[in-house]
Amino acid sequence: MTRHRFVNEGAGVFxxxxxxxxxxxxxxxGSEARPGAVEPSAAVSAPLAVSKTxxxxxxxxxxxxxxxxxxxxxxxxxxxxxxxxxxPNVVDxxxxxxxxxxxxxxxxxxxxxxxxxxxxxxxxxxxxGVDGVxxxxxxxxxxxxxxxxxxxxxxxxxxxxxxxxxxAIVYEDNNLTxxxxxxxxxxxKYAAARNDMIYxxxxxxxxxxxxxxxxxxxxxxFGPQTFKSPGDxxxxxxxxxxRPTFLTLWYQNQDAGANAQGEYPWIYSDFTTGLQNFYNNxxxxxxxxxxxxxFNTFYTAGGWGGPTWSLPYxxxxxxxxxxxMAKNSGVNWIQLATWNDYGEGTMIEPTREYGYGFLTTLQQxxxxxxxxxxxxxxxxxxxxxxxxxxDASKQSQLNDAFNYFVALQPDKAATILGGGTxxxxxxxxxxxxxxxxxxSGMTGWNTWSxxxxxxAAFTETYNGGYNSANHLTHYSPGAxxxxxxxxxxxxxxxxxxxxxxxxxxxxxxFSRLQAKTCASCAPAATNLGTYGAWTQLETPTVxxxxxxxxxxxxxxxxxxxxxxxLDDVQLIRQ
Numbered sequence: 001m002t003r004h005r006f007v008n009e010g011a012g013v014f015x016x017x018x019x020x021x022x023x024x025x026x027x028x029x030g031s032e033a034r035p036g037a038v039e040p041s042a043a044v045s046a047p048l049a050v051s052k053t054x055x056x057x058x059x060x061x062x063x064x065x066x067x068x069x070x071x072x073x074x075x076x077x078x079x080x081x082x083x084x085x086x087x088p089n090v091v092d093x094x095x096x097x098x099x100x101x102x103x104x105x106x107x108x109x110x111x112x113x114x115x116x117x118x119x120x121x122x123x124x125x126x127x128x129g130v131d132g133v134x135x136x137x138x139x140x141x142x143x144x145x146x147x148x149x150x151x152x153x154x155x156x157x158x159x160x161x162x163x164x165x166x167x168a169i170v171y172e173d174n175n176l177t178x179x180x181x182x183x184x185x186x187x188x189k190y191a192a193a194r195n196d197m198i199y200x201x202x203x204x205x206x207x208x209x210x211x212x213x214x215x216x217x218x219x220x221x222f223g224p225q226t227f228k229s230p231g232d233x234x235x236x237x238x239x240x241x242x243r244p245t246f247l248t249l250w251y252q253n254q255d256a257g258a259n260a261q262g263e264y265p266w267i268y269s270d271f272t273t274g275l276q277n278f279y280n281n282x283x284x285x286x287x288x289x290x291x292x293x294x295f296n297t298f299y300t301a302g303g304w305g306g307p308t309w310s311l312p313y314x315x316x317x318x319x320x321x322x323x324x325m326a327k328n329s330g331v332n333w334i335q336l337a338t339w340n341d342y343g344e345g346t347m348i349e350p351t352r353e354y355g356y357g358f359l360t361t362l363q364q365x366x367x368x369x370x371x372x373x374x375x376x377x378x379x380x381x382x383x384x385x386x387x388x389x390x391d392a393s394k395q396s397q398l399n400d401a402f403n404y405f406v407a408l409q410p411d412k413a414a415t416i417l418g419g420g421t422x423x424x425x426x427x428x429x430x431x432x433x434x435x436x437x438x439x440s441g442m443t444g445w446n447t448w449s450x451x452x453x454x455x456a457a458f459t460e461t462y463n464g465g466y467n468s469a470n471h472l473t474h475y476s477p478g479a480x481x482x483x484x485x486x487x488x489x490x491x492x493x494x495x496x497x498x499x500x501x502x503x504x505x506x507x508x509x510f511s512r513l514q515a516k517t518c519a520s521c522a523p524a525a526t527n528l529g530t531y532g533a534w535t536q537l538e539t540p541t542v543x544x545x546x547x548x549x550x551x552x553x554x555x556x557x558x559x560x561x562x563x564x565x566l567d568d569v570q571l572i573r574q
Contacts, residue, residue: 047164047406052129053367054327059132059211060125060336060348061170064112064152065145071111078145080343081109083302096352100302101342106350107382113152115159120382121339121349122156122163123405127374128359129366132166132211134220134335139175139196143184146175154203161209163406168211168218169200174225189226193236201240212245213261213286213333219244220264223252230257245286250278262286264335267295267346269309272325272529279329289326289334293319293358296345310345315497315540316357317513317526319348323365324536336362350375355495357541360574365536372574374410380417381405431491431549431571438470438567445472445486445552453480456557466501466534466567474511474553477560481509485552488571491544495574498539498551504528506562508555513566515542515551523554528564541574 067078069089077088083100088109090098099109110117125133135153138146160167176189186192204210205217212218227233233256237243245261247253253260262284268274279289294313299306312318326334338346348358356375363370381401388394397416404413434444438459447457456476465471474482498515514525524542542549553566 046403047126047162048408049164050126050129050368050370050408054129054365056327056332056334057131058129058334058336058362058366059134059166059168060130061134061136061338061341062121062156063136063338063341064156065136065149066110066112066152066340067148068109068111068114071114077109078111083298083304083343085303099342101298102296102301102345103342103347103354104352105340105342105347106352106355106379111152113148113155115155116382116385118156118159119385119402120378122159122165123378123381123402124349124359124375125339126163126165126406127368127370127378127410128362129368130165130336130362132168132209133160133339134168134170136172136222137169138172139192140199141175141179141184141186141192143175143179144182146179157204157207161207166209166211167204167207168220169204170220170222171196172222173227174223177226190232190235193227194239197236198239205242205244214245216242216245218247220247221256222249224248224255228255230255230259233257233259247286247288250282253284262288264288265290267292267311267337267344269295269307269311271311272321275322275325279325279331286333287331289329289331290337291319291323291326291334292337292346293348293354294345298343298345302343312527313354314526315524315538316354316361317538317540319358320361320365320499320538321529321535323362327365328533328535350379355541355574357574361538364572370410377410377414377417378405381413384417428492428573430573431488431496433488433569433571434486436569437465437468438472439468441470442484445484448483448485449481451481454482456480456555457482457484463503463565471565471567472553473563473565474555474557475563476557479558479560481556483552483554484566485550485554486569487548487550489548491547491549491571492573493544493547495541495543496549497541497572497574498569499536499572500538500553500569501534501536501567502528503531503534503565504563505530505532506557507559508562508564509558511553511555511557511564513537513539513552514554515539515549517542517544517546517548517550519550525554534565534567538572 066080069075069077072078081088081099086098086100088097088099096104097109135156137153138149157167173193176186176192179186210217227236237259246256246259247262247264248256248260250263250265253263265275265278295311297306300308336348340347340349350356356372359375360372381398384398401413401416441459447454453476457474459470460473461469472484498513500513504511511528512525514523516523524540526537526539553564555564
C-alpha cells in the first residue's frame, strides 16, 4: 500500500510519501569492563558540543520510515525501498540492491530502527555540525504502519541525548485524514489529535534535549492539511498548559492563527526565487531557513503518483547555494531538508553518488573543525558493529569508541577501530590559488575566447568585491564567449572542488564555474543562477589523477548588457 501526502505550500503543491513495515528493535549491546591499549571510555566526559564558527542553530529533517528485510519483522522490505515495482533482493554485480531511488545509501538500504544505523546517523550529524534532529512523526493512531514509524522515531530519539543532539517533532496531521482510507476508524479527529499532543507532552516535551524556542517546546507541522482553522488548533492544544512554539509550512500560518508563531520553508519548483521572496518579504515571529541538495523524485519510475518537476544538484552546488542563502538571510534557525528522503532525492547522508560531499560542504560552511576523515571513521564503527554483531567483547570495545566520538576524541576512537593514531598527521593543505581575489588584476589568470571576445573578461571595482575592492567581471555590450581560467600542476592526486563567490544578472547561453583535469576533458561544472548579492558556489567534485587542474569561469552571452562577477576563488581538497 502507498501513502501520499499532497501539501499546498503557498508556492504550489508538493508531494511526499510515508510508509514502513512492522518489527522490533534490538536492544543495545552490553558494556563490559576490559583491558585495552586505550583507557576505558567510562572515564571520558561526554558528550561535548562541536565548536562552529556559524553559531545559529542548524537542524536536520529525518524520516524514520525505512524498513529492511531484517527489521520489518516479516522478512519483507519496506515500501519506501520498493514502491510499487522494485525488489531490493535483486542485487547487481557491484553489490547494489534494486531500490526505489535514483540514489543509494553508502551503507546500503537499511531499517530506520536499527540501533547501529541510528548510532551511525547521529554521529555523522554531530561531526557535520548539526545541532538537532526534526523527526517526521506519524502520531499515535494504531493504524497500518504508524506504530512502527513511531517506534523507529523513538529509538532514534532515545539515542539523541547520548550523542549530545537536540530533537523536536514534525507532526503529520494529514495521517488523521488518510487513516480511514486504510480501514482505520477515526470517529473524532480532534480527540485523536489531542491524544497526540498529550503523548508528546508526556513523552517528549519534558526531555532535557527537546528543542525549545521562546521558552516553549518547538513543534512543526507538515501542513496543516487536516486542521485548517485557528479554532481547530485551539481545540487540539487545549490539553497543554504550555502551548508549543508552533510552526506551519510557509504561507500557511493563517490556518492556525494566533496558535502559530511562525513558518518554515520547504522545497519547491521555483527554487531560489521562492526562497528569496520568503526571506525578504515574509515577516514572522519565528522564521526558519532551509537548505537542500536538489529534488529528483522516483515516484513515477516507482509506480507511484507525485510531482514530476525536478531541481538540479550541480554536484553539491545547490546544497551550498541554498545553505548560503539561509545563512545570509538573517534567520536564527536553519532546517536541512532532508537527511534521508530517498524517494524525493533530498538526502544529504552519504551515498554512492555523492559520497560525503553534502556533509563536508556542511562542515566547511559551518566552520566545523572536522572533515571527511572523521566521517569515514564513523562509517568504520558502523561496519565493525555489523562485522562483530555476535561478539560481546568486541561490542564493548566499540561502545568505548562511540563514547570517545561523543567526547570529541575521534583520535582515540580511531585507535580502537584499528589503523588510527592518537597523534594523526595534519591534513594536507588546500592548494593556493594565485591572485584569488583579483586584487592584482588578471595576474595568474588566463583568458580564452573562440570568437575574439576575450576583452569581455576584466577586473574592476564596480559595486565592490566580496571581501575587498576588486573582482573579475564578464561583460560586454554585445554577444561574447570567454573562459577565464587558472592552471595548477603538481598537486596531490585526490578529489577537489572549486569554490568561489559570484554575482550575476541578465540572461546567458550559459555561465558556469568549472574545473577539468586536462584541456580537452569534459568539465565538472556548476551553472550560475541570478544572484543580486554575493553568493558562494562550488563545482561538483573532480578527481585529479595526474596532478593537474584547470579551473575558472566560462560564460557564453548571446546578447549584451548581462554581467557576471567572480571573487575569492578557492581549491578545496576533500
